[in-house]
Every structure is written in structure tokens, then in C-alpha cells.
Amino acid sequence: MRYSEMFLPTGREVPSDAEVVSHQLMIRAGMIRKLTSGIYSYLPLGYRVIRKVEQIIREEMNKAGAQEVHLPMVQPVELWQESGRWEHYGKELLRFRDRHEREYCLGPTHEEVITDLVRNDIKTYRQLPRNLYQIQTKFRDEVRPRFGVMRCREFGMKDAYSFDADEASAEISYEKMFTAYNNIFRRCGLKFRPVEADSGSIGGKYSHEFMVMADSGEDAMVFCDKCSYAANLEKAEVARPEKKKINDKDWLTLENVHTPNVRTIEEVSSFLKVKPQDIVKTLIFNADGQSCAVLIRGDQEVNEIKVKNYLGADELELADDEMIKKATGAPRGFAGALNIKVKVIADYSIMNMVNFVTGANKEDYHYRNVNIGRDFNIESFTDLRIAEQNDKCPRCGGNIQFARGIEVGHVFKLGTKYSKPLKAVYLDKDGQEKTMVMGCYGIGIGRTVAACIEQNYDVNGIVWPMPLAPYQVIITPVNVNESDVIKAAENIYAELQASGIEVVLDDRDERAGVKFKDADLIGFPLRIIVGQKNLALGKVELKIRKSGENILYPLEKIVPTVKQIIAESLNPAAK
């Protein structure tokens, strides 16, 4: 393509509403424009990158035996009522009515539609397993869209759904997708890591997220430096500690102390001159309308997802003042496990504590020297807290490390969460009706592109890895008014095009500096510079964006060299 004919508006100014680098660079490089909050247009350059990602996904999905379909984005209320998600999905589901007042939603995901499709046309075990995927625009009415294309409302997603006859077969389908995902992200040139994850509102029992490593990522993860354990921080397990022998002779007398207006762990700690580790924090949660007290050591944080999953609750939030008062008989800040009227669950962290401090369930009073087994009882201790730096790997006991990442893919084992309510059944060998076992597998396309930029940029702009680059090469004639220069550039351009190389000829009548700046900003992996002086010696210059290397090549060598570099970087194994 000739630069002079492209719709490629680049910008020098950093847009004031873009926070993260990928967002800033995508706007400055003319890849995207915002239409309204969380909704973006892709310009030609941005769309080329999107299509590169899509193509890699298609190839790997097809290789894994999945088949491409295209499902509707507008979906009728009935299906969502059948799955129960019309009630449960919440405000993220954009709902509307047509002219006949019939209700619809914009698909935030497609479990219902695909399950409906399959249940109508798959009747026997002979037709299983099947894996169907699509690349489709999703709409989720995010509370707060941000970071450009990374967390937006309308976005492109590849979603695949597997249908199997039984668990064992579903396991194989899951593994195939897991492998395909590794291949996809490796081919995109990303540094990533699959981690164990919570399955959230999609549901199911087991899932992995594919995280692109980036300090700007919204997700935190932990991984073991010895074994292969890696998990989203939300999911990261904390190992059960050793139960220490507690000698009840060490128990001191329970004291009720006046603690006027002393509420937080910090306040209690300094008022009573005790360490936060010697306080048991009692948090009151509202779990589907029921109160529940969670006990945890004062210096640690509750992992709400663990609490939610342990209780099997649909909705979990910290109780409001009214609920706290009802549960404890006291205002916020004085809750404790003694004589509390609600269900109490306890984190491992308090299992071995003796003579600790808790609230007294009475305004302005705390207890000292509280002991489990004497002052109250706990049926069982469980893992309810957020993992922290000093914790050991729950699998092998090795040290764990923390990192941040961007979730670009998620694979779920759904089991029968959708096939059961939607009655996706088949007849097995014995003529028995069985429910299909499902899995679902998503990749955020735009997010993958943004994540790639987060990992590949420098002060001058984007540094595309070859497989995702919108164009592989840019030819920069330093001065288009010098006829031999533009002629040499045109020749190289024609030859590269004939070889199937994706190439831009910067034929604009601009100063060299302007062209260089734009080329760096856009991030072409390779740049061929045709200048008067070198040309007089029969040479042109090749600049590698990533390394900054500058190499002179004889004119006749440049095309084969570029072709070879591209071939090698698209298929590193062949090197």
C-alpha cells in the first residue's frame, strides 16, 4: 500500500483520556477511535492486526478439530429464562424490546444459543463429541469501561463450545483447547502463562485463564518457582497449616475491656498495645440476604471469592450497618465470635491462635484472652484468605511469586450447567437418555492486541512482533523528489509485493524525520531506507525496529534478505 493513499491518521499528542500505553499508542498510531464510552471503531491499520489474531485463532481451532459457526448477537428472552441467567446475569446484560414489545438481549456470551442449536440437531452419541466456535462481537454493559479496547463494552471475541458424551471425553476436549490456546498465544509472540482461575458467572467447576504478563494488567496472579502451580490471586490456595498442640494451661482469663470508639484493627492494636496478628478480625457478610461472620487473623485479608464459593452463595457483599447491628447487637467495629447469633466460618489463620483479642458484640467493648474451644467453638477451619508473599506453594511447598497479567483467554469445564436446564440430551449406546457435558473457551481479540502492545513498545511507539504486525515492512525513500531514490524504492516495493510480503511504501513528500517518527510509532518490524548517499554506492539500509540494528545491504540483496527474516520470524521452529 502507498502511504499517501492510506487512511492512517497518526498523532503526536498523547490523548488526554488514555491511561495505559496500549490505549495511547493505538490511538496515536491510528488503529482505533472511540465512538462513545467503551465502544470503538477499528481503522484500517487496527483492523489488519485484529484479522491477524483472528487468522491465527482460526488455524489453531481448526487444527484442534473445532468448526466455525456464526451465531446471532440478538437473543430472545426465552432462552435466557430457560438457563436462569435472565435473572442472574445482572445489569451487564443489555436488554431491550422490539416493536412488538418482545424482549431481547445483546449476547454477552453464547452458551444459550449454542446449546439450543446443538440440542435440536444432536440426538445420539454417534454425533458426539463436537466443538463449535465463532468469532463474534459481544456486548457487555460494563459498569466502568476503561483502558481503551482492553475493558470495553462492545468487543470481538472468539468463543468455542464443546459437547461430549461424558466427563472423560469432556476432559479430552478441554485438554485439546488448552493446547490450542498455548499454540495461539505462542504464535502471537506473547509472553503468557495459563493459571488456575475462578469460573465466575459463566459457571462450572474448573477453569484456566491465559494471562499475558504485564505490570499494567488488571489481574494479579501467583506462581510457584519450583513446580508448575500457577493461579489467579482470586483462586490461589493457601495450604492448611499444621495444627499445633494447644495447652489449655496457657489460656489466660477472659477479660472484657472498655475500648471507647476503637473499631479498626489499627485502632485496637494501638489502643490495647497488641499486634494485629494477635487480633481476630470478624467480618459480617451478606450472603444472599443471610448474615455470616468470617473470622480471620487481624493482619490478613479475606478473599471474598473463597467465601462466596465456600458458602455456595450467588451474591456476597460486606453487610451494611443495619445487618451488622442485627447480627452482633453492636455497631460496626465491635463484632466477635462470642455469643454471636449468626453462622460463623473461620480461616486457617486463626486455627493456632491463643489469648487473642476480638470484638465483644457490644458497643465500645472488646475481649482479651479469647480462646477457641473455651470461649467459642469452630466446626472446621478452611481457606478463606488472600494469599500473600510469605505463603508457600499449596502443591509442593516451594516459594510463590506474584505477578500481574492481562486475561486474554479463559477455558472452562462447564459440566452440565447449561445442558441440564436447556435439556441438551442424547441417547447412548443402551438407548438411555444422557445429558451432554460441555466446555466453553473464550479469547478476547481486541484485548489480545492491546496486551501485545503492553508487552511490545518503547519510547518511540509500538514494536510489533512479526505475526501480528499490520504490515511487515515499510519502505522509506528519504526524499521522493529525487528520481533515482523514488525509482529504487518503487522497484523494491514492487518486488516485495510480488513475493506476497505485506509492505507499505512511504511515498509522502515529507521530511525524513516525519516518516521515521511515523514508522516507529506504527511499529513496522522492518524498515528499508532508500537514501541518496547509500544508493550512489548501490546500497540500501535495513533497520530492525525491535533491536534498533541498522544494516547496509547491496540493492539486489535487500528483497531476499527481508523475505528470509520474515519467514524465520513467522515460523521460529524452522530456523
Place this chain on the structure above:
RNA sequence: CGGGGCGUAGCGCAGCUUGGUAGCGCGCCUGCUUUGGGAGCAGGAUGUCGCAGGUUCAAAUCCUGCCGCCCCGACCA
């Protein structure tokens, strides 16, 4: 939904406190010079000052309401 900020030329911003014919930089157009890292000179175009009311002789500026966008929090594939 709670807290904060912003809305003035394509982009980035000043002007608003103290009302008086709307400005700067970049970009854009024309001409000349220049041509290896965002050129110089000269000339030029571009605005319902987010919208609607109100106060006033007069509103970008003061008042009221609304809308949009961004940030922090809550929430979340």
C-alpha cells in the same frame, strides 16, 4: 451507584476568579526556501465556547437544570 475532575478549532490546552466583539501550540490550506529523526519564512481557513433555561444593556465567564466524557471506589468476564 458513591466521591472527584473535565467539556472552548481536527488534537493538546489558556481565557472564567473580577461579564465587554474568542486566543496559544500542533495539525490543515497557499507560496517560496529546505530535505537522514516531527524544518524556516510569509500569507490563510477553521468555533452553534456540551445542551437548555435564567440574571444582565451585554454571558465562554454568574445562576439553575440536563447531557456527555475521564479518574478513584464499589462491581466484573
